[in-house]
Amino acid sequence: MKNRKILLFTIPFCWIFIFLFCWKSGTVTITWEQLKNTVFGAAASDQTNIILLQVRLPRLLLAALTGSTLSLTGAVFQALLRNPLADPYILGISGGSALGAVVAMGFGLHLMIFGFQIVPIFAICGALLTILFVYNFSRIGNYLPTHTMLLAGISLQAMLSALILFLQTLLDPLQLMQVFTWLMGNIPTPEYGNLLWIFLYVVLAIGVILPQARNLNALTLGELDAQIVGIDVERLKKILFFACSLLTGSIVALTGLIGFVGIIIPHLLRLLIGPDHRRLLPACVIAGSIFMVIADTLSRALLSPTEIPVGVITALIGGPFFLFLLWKNKRNGMR
């Protein structure tokens, strides 16, 4: 218990330190002194201010939101499907979001309607339509066979990728380049207005998901067992599908397809703090954001001034790490 209290105090400090360190790292060298001046509004050069506040900060904030979102949805889908390898990609939800976003981009719908950005809305709708299709296609009466759902998701993901490729052939070269870099998985530098919308979506969805943590614990034993202990499983699944679509869609619209985070972070945290979702879900929000902030900084700094797509970084860190975890578990004779 005492250890946990110490951890609770140290984590916010670590988080802030890593965030500040990543904030000052990059192609242009910035000292702690300059960072301090900008943060406290003291006289720093205009150039430094612009780099820190207009270029790096919104991007780091988006990276943090992306990491939280990907890890949280990963953990939720793993519980929903009772499968440690599930995430929004496997179910085709990211593909659905991406298709929605490509459609919106293809029609040049970068504009706003009533103050809403169109691309994220299309992506959220794409995510929701995909999950509703996979879910209703797979269910038999009151019963949702996991393997059917996974197979349906994988098939749909393949079809959606094909559709995205098809749409790309219709785009003009400039749009094609944009869509292509976006699909590789990149953290762009968003405008603060867009960032605020995404932030609101994410906070809303997290606010919906976190109170369901206890019910997710019961659901990991299966839908029958969850019903036995008094959980309205149909309602729970609807809430979670909707919230996860909101999260996945709003993030995919900006960052494209970034892999591995949704599997790696929940796995790592389960090894560290156990499977209880009341601890796991908040931990995913925090650890996911740290991971993504670091990954994005590496993507900017490693080959500076050239940028490596962050999707490449997460796969290159994540893949071997994941194999290591599996290898360690195998040797320990665990599962």
Added chain:
Amino acid sequence: MSEQYQNVTVEQLYYSYTKTPLIHDLSFDFKAGELFNVVGPNGAGKTTLLYLLGGIIKPQTGQVLLDGIPLSSFKRQALARIMTIIPAESNIAFDFTVYDIVSMGRYPYHSPLASLTNNDHNIIREVIEQTGLTKYEDKVFNQLSSGERQRVLIARALAQKTSILLMDEPTVHLDVHYQSDIYRLAKSLAHDENLSVFMISHDLNYTSMYSDRIMLMHEGRIVKIGIPDDIFQPELLSDVYGTSLSVYPHPKTDKPTIWPD
């Protein structure tokens, strides 16, 4: 423990998934203080009936009444304080401990954001002891044998402190020692703690030894309801199970015992 809603009445229950009905026009009841067993060959519709009683699936026609109140009028969480199911088996994708899983039996009494009270922890420890799981408390559920897992599911159900208990072949993975324990526990819950216990059983001899009343099912219909002596008739059993069976009195208790010829 809720003293309300102890008696279960089933009225003309009908359920089909394909064209052939799985449950065909069933009417019966069972009461508080009774160990009510259901026997019948595979595919007789026993588990389907248990899911209908537990509100997991909904019947096409007919209804289940709890002390005269239709089952369908209860919210899921309220129902989980009245009745619980011990499923035939469960597995879990993650490393929850025995204590974690038994504590899920207290979920129906709290909102999702509340934490467990001291009273909850006392109840959890009590049922863990009652099911002989004390030394497994911190073990990971997935690393237990299937018999131990079965006892965890029983402990979770007991932690719910319901007045109605539905058991789906609870002894199927257990060795002889624990099989007797489970039947004795079921009987004591019915007789000493006045629960209504509905139990699907595959072991006819244990059923004969412990049951108060038995319902024999075949192809979604009731063949007969009665005390062990009424049900365990050689001709009746041979006919329903499709194999020749003999019945002899138990050397000590005189209850009917069933043997293949």
